[in-house]
Amino acid sequence: MNSQSQLSSIEDIFDSSLNLEETHFKEGYNEGYSQGLMSGKEEAEQTGLKMGFGIGEELGFYRGCVDVWNSAILVDSNRFSTRLKESIKKMEELIEKYPVLDPEDERVTEIMDSLRLKFRVIRAGLGVKLEYDGTYTILVLLIVLYNEALLISYSIVYISESRNKVALESIERAAKLFPEAPIVNKFEDVTYNRVGYTLVSSLAPKPSLDSCALKDALLAMVKAALETIDFGLHCGSHPRLGVVDHICFHPLAQSSLDQAAGIAKSLAVDVGSSLQVPTFLYGAANVEGRTLDSIRRELGYFKPNSGNQWAGGPNSESLPLKPDEGPAQVNQAKGVLVIGATRWVDNYNIPVISTDIAAVRRIAKRVSGRGGGLLSVQAMALAHGNDVIEVACNLLEPSNVGGEMVQQEVERLAKEEGMAVGKGYFTDFSQDKIIENYLKLCPLI
Incomplete structure (x- = not known):
């Protein structure tokens, strides 16, 4: 065999090896892909079922809460404020809207988020320690509902x-x-x-x-x-x-x-x-x-x-x-x-970077209802350290005039006086936070 033939034979063997390796690679890939696809489908089905059951249980919990609350309203409607009754009604409407048979509906996430938020609002209004964790029953809810808390x-x-x-x-x-x-x-x-x-x-x-x-x-x-x-x-x-x-x-x-x-x-x-x-x-x-x-x-x-x-x-x-x-x-x-x-009254203090007590007193007077400013706001200027004077405010109707509105007004008035203003602060927690802290210290049975 001449050298040309030997070279050709070696090339044929090399090509055959490459083809065999490629064939094995494709077969391995196809087999792995098929097995992975089957495994993925099974895992996806299990995950989907688990998520579906979880959502169903949570919806059932909210449905049970609404039913108990509506029953309690029938027994003693005076126990529930108008605002709470409206919130319960809206929560019931959200449950009815939930597309149980169409989990791919675009509204699913939005409705569930709204339900959770509405539940927290009602819970805070009732002053009860109640969270969905998959273990609560309607019996527990009834005990909590009629608890002295x-x-x-x-x-x-x-x-x-x-x-x-x-x-x-x-x-x-x-x-x-x-x-x-x-x-x-x-x-x-x-x-x-x-x-x-x-x-x-x-x-x-x-x-x-x-x-x-x-x-x-x-x-x-x-x-x-x-x-x-x-x-x-x-x-x-x-x-x-x-x-x-x-x-x-x-x-x-x-x-x-x-x-x-x-x-x-x-x-x-x-x-x-x-x-x-x-x-x-x-x-x-x-x-x-x-x-x-x-x-x-x-x-x-x-x-x-x-x-x-x-x-x-x-x-x-x-x-x-x-x-x-x-x-x-x-x-x-x-x-x-x-x-x-x-x-309820909120106390909100706003620091003004100044040593001019007379000027900050003018601001406090102008921001207060007594001085022709924001209704239901009482304010006074108090020295708070060497370079700060605070506009200390009582917000008598915080749902109408809150800290943010007072902050903006003080900033506007201070700008007229050529003064810088720091971020204000509340001297106590919100109603919801106070109830939450209390329930942590005195958990309900």
């Missing part, structure tokens, strides 16, 4: 101290003796030398004021504060009237303003008689509906007595206004206390 009262106690840690620890220990009314938030401000404690407690449908955990916890805190703080030695850049400056009550979930007012009045009686502190009532707790700001104005609350600071106790033992409870004379070491009950 439907009636929740909320209170903030403002104490004129934040630098004396021993005093604060004593006050907090006193509160812990009443675990049914836990502290769900603590807001300290060292510059203002002031602290606010938020307490929440569930109420019985017909609460007894002789045995009320929220009132008892607050009374213990007031007593501890009076024992550890001398008002005559206090100094801060926030106005105040006493060691315990202010206690406000607000109804949450399905509780009523009358219930909140009843606790406020009962607490005022105890503070006035047993602790001998002149106590003034406002809002629903006052027979004439007197407002908080009107009482403060008559007592000189808004006027600092040491530059931009409030220092020491009252100038006189005599009071310009007769207290609703307690002695007519004020003790310099205790001061006076204002207690009241109203609908």
Whole structure:
């Protein structure tokens, strides 16, 4: 065999090897593809079935919730606000719209997201701890629905101290003796030398004021504060009237303003008689509906007595206004206390980068309803450190005029004065967050 033939033979063998390798590769690929396709289809079917069952169970849970809520409304419609009834109706409409037989419908994700959001809104409005996790039953839902947690009262106690840690620890220990009314938030401000404690407690449908955990916890805190703080030695850049400056009550979930007012009045009686502190009532707790700001104005609350600071106790033992409870004379070491009950109020403070207190006072006046600004907004300018003055606001109707609107108005007015404005902040949590924190500390059975 000549060299040419040998070369040709080698090439044929090489080509055959390549063809054989390619054939094996194609066969392997086709076999692997077929097996992968079958396996993928089986896995997809299992995943689809699992997801389908999951969605079906969640829809069934929401359907059960709506049925129970509608039954409860028939039994006692007064337990549910108009807003809650509308939300339940809309949730029912969303369930009816869900395309159960057409999972590829474009509306599937949108409707399910809307259902989950509506459920959270209703849950917060009822004040119940309830989440879908595939384990809840309608029986559990019924227990939760009629639990006393439907009636929740909320209170903030403002104490004129934040630098004396021993005093604060004593006050907090006193509160812990009443675990049914836990502290769900603590807001300290060292510059203002002031602290606010938020307490929440569930109420019985017909609460007894002789045995009320929220009132008892607050009374213990007031007593501890009076024992550890001398008002005559206090100094801060926030106005105040006493060691315990202010206690406000607000109804949450399905509780009523009358219930909140009843606790406020009962607490005022105890503070006035047993602790001998002149106590003034406002809002629903006052027979004439007197407002908080009107009482403060008559007592000189808004006027600092040491530059931009409030220092020491009252100038006189005599009071310009007769207290609703307690002695007519004020003790310099205790001061006076204002207690009241109203609908929800938000406190929102906006920092203005300035040292010109007069200019920021103009802004505060112009942003307030009293000064011709935003309705239901009360505002004042308070020095907060060396280079900051805060526009401190009470938002009496936050659903109509909220923090964002006030922020924009302060920024607009400050721009006219040539001042920079920082981002404002709330001094407490939202209603939903407060209820959530309470339920974490006192889980429902």
